Amino acid sequence: MKKTAAQILLWNVFGIALLLSQYYTYRQGFWFDFDSTVFHYFNQFLDGSHKGFLYLIAITNHRSFDVVSFLAMALLYFCYFHKQSNENKRKMIAIGLMMLIMAVCIKQWGRFIPIAHESPTLYFEPFEHINRISQLTHFGTKDASGDSFPGDHGMMLMIFAAFMWRYFGLKAFIQSVIIVVIFSAPRIIAGAHWFTDVYVGSLAITSIVLSWFLLTPACDYVANFLLRFIPKRFFKTS
Template sequence: MKKKLTQILLWNVFGIVLLFSQYYTYRQGFWFNIDSDVFHYFNQFLDGSHQGFLYLIAITNHRSFDIVSFLAMALLYFCYFHKQNNANKRRMIVIGLMMLIMAVCIKQWGRFIPIAHESPTLYFEQFEPVNRISKLTHFGTKDASGDSFPGDHGMMLMIFAAFMWRYFGLKAFIQSAIVVVIFSAPRIIAGAHWFTDVYVGSLAITSIVLSWFLITPASDYLANVLLRFMPKRFFNTPS
């Protein structure tokens, strides 16, 4: 128990340090320099001279493309699901449900973080010309946000990765972390989110909240409760 408490405290310190570093270096210093460099590096390729790349980012930032990221997570989850016996398949259904519950809870918790800012496209276009994929492609895609912190999309992906690590080990975490990077990248490239919206904000909030749920017995307790209410017809096991 002492070891688990130490792990929880370390994850909380990690998350709090990230949040405070973001809060106290707002629009200046270390994180802003990284944010600015990342935005300007990718934005130069969205000027219309690289049509293939431009439309790739436009398509992957369309709201409907979120279905693809969900399917990618579902496919990875199924790769582990189909190898299980019926008892573990029932448990995996419950784990999937817990992911959804925690996603809703963490999203609401994130609203209490006293950090809010516009996306880099909206910020930088006050001072300089900015390439907006929605204008260059006339495509109904997301390339701006009035309040981009934290990155909700990235946070959902990170919740999935954390659960995969907790229940299926390091290999599953690495695989799901690749999914996080791939599907959070388009928002950052398009300028709909700052780099730190995802890799500071989303990561910090997920680390703080999920450490209390996944490292303590809370997740297993909730899983057992939900299993009691699951209809027996779902991968029934002999009594």
């Protein structure tokens, strides 16, 4: 019990420290300088001279491409699912439903964070020339946001990674983190999100909220409750 309490405290201190560092430096200071460097580094390659890269970022930032990130998570989940016994498969379905419910709840909770700012494309556009992939490709893609903090897309990916860690161990977590990095990168490269929208904002909120859920019996209670609604007849043992 003491170890669990210490872990929860640690994750909360970590998350709060990230949010405070963002709050006090997102317009000037360390995080702003870092965010600006990341944005300008990638934006220089979106000038149209690298057509393949330009269209890759455009495609991976299209709303429909979110289906691909969902399929990547579903595929990894299935890799663990098909190895389980029938009873554990029922539990994994319950865990998957619980994951979706928590994702919706955490997304709503994130709206109460008193930090709001526009994406780097909108922030820098009045002051300097920047490359907008939506204008260069005339492709309906996301390269701007009026309120980009926290990164909702990155937060959903991180929630998945946290659940995989809790229920399937370190190897599953590392595999999930690879998915987080791959599918959160296009938003940052395009300038639709600052680096810190994802790796400070999303990470902080996920760390704070999920520590109270995944490190306590709450997650098992919810999973067992949802398990009641999953018919056993579909998972009969042969």
